[in-house]
Amino acid sequence: MRIRTYFRHMSIAKRYIAYRRRAINRHGVHSPFVYDLIENVFRKKHWENKVAIKCLRKELRKDYTGIEVDDLGAGSRVNNNRQIKVSKILKVSTTPLHKSAMLQRLVDFMNYKSILELGTNLGVTTSVLASAKAKPKLVSIEGAPELADLAVKNLEKLNLKAEIMVGSFEDTLDLALGQFEKLDMAYIDGNHRRDATLAYFDAIKEKMHNDSVLIIGDIHWSDGMEEAWELVKAKPEVRVTIDLFDMGLVFFRKEMTPEHYTIYYS
Template sequence: MYSSAQLAFKYLKYWLTASNGSGHGVHSPFVFDFINNVLNDKREFDSFRFIENIRAELKDNQKEINVPDFGAGSRMQLNNKRKISAIAKSSLKPKKFSQLLFRIVHYYKPQSILELGTSLGITTSYLSAANPSAQVITMEGAPEVAAVAKNNFKQLHLSNIKVIEGNFDDNLPAVINQLSSVDFVFIDGNHRKEPTLNYFYELLKITERTTILVFDDIHWSRDMEAAWEEIKEHPSVTLTIDLFFVGLVFFRIEQKIKQDFVIRF
């Protein structure tokens, strides 16, 4: 894991060298469309307020729950007891990126959505609300964390979510065997090279030309950067977009020339 100072330096370099996010000079109609209709979509949807109210409640929740440690990339402390407020403050994806996931799903309308790493269910809620007709499968290793997420889904009246509990390093192959294909996947799991690549290669079994994979924290460590580079180089991948904190992977066979974009967001 990079130190805060190292990450800040990397982010500054990214900010100074990335495409400016306006779409000008981007030689890809698909990416130009993505920038204008997803990245630069400033609309506030009704569901945003309700989900962010839940986030605020979680940050104030002093209840302690059991959280097993799943390794170096889990961003969880070694002790098993943690306050919900501490989990909310350290593990939830920020509003900006949670709402980016919403906008991706809202725009491309994937019907099958998979999330590796439910945590307290904030990103899951955004994915679900973005397309209520989709099937959302989310995987969470800690049963008591999953229970909090399920309660949040109930409060938000989200009925298209299936939660699978247990270490998804073990459970993912079984989930993939049950799916013929997947349209959208958000991977926020074990932030190490080998597990991340294992998830990628497992997911390749059910990707199609319209599938979108979103990897969290691609610059979190040298390990994650190495995994991101290997994913970018895979022959099935035709287009990637690096937004620093997340990386998007596309398999568009109509993309004749492989392209990798770094875009300011």
């Protein structure tokens, strides 16, 4: 197990080095749309409900309760089918807070009103998105019932609203998509398998429109996820992609010439 973990970490480190070599900053961007995103979303620091959500994270960091997690999907940073401490889940399987905050700023910059999240986890990123000034309708799917219960409690602590659906993505995605007439944002952050990711992408894009964004988490987590990312970029309906290493943003803006950016964002 330790040897396998070591080589996985080495592989990710090599991918990160390759990402840094490719990555550019705002001065290398010629698209006005992407430049505006960098200036108004990536480079900004403010986000809503910061104090309360940071306090929640502090509580979770000290929570050593073991919960059953048996459906986090391939590529999860924690092992499946065993009890895992809440503090461990927060540490290894939650979107970094600054990236969640960036997504909140994106919601407000684009005035997004409808969001689908695949992978609720502890509900921290869900809480960040639900705190956006745009007050979006938010539906999130979680495969592990105990995680979903904890996410609901965390949202309640913060007096935030989101619908948490429990079940595998395969069983619940169509039902979740049925909650929306159209979808502004989707965040795929679970079951990091190539074919599954591509299937979720194809299903979700049917609800998306010209100004929508689809975000894929952990695009460099494995060879399979990197293959999935390259296949997504090659799809004819995709116009602009932004590689931020631990997530990729996909835009469908028909008026734009297809462009694929690797942007350094830490």
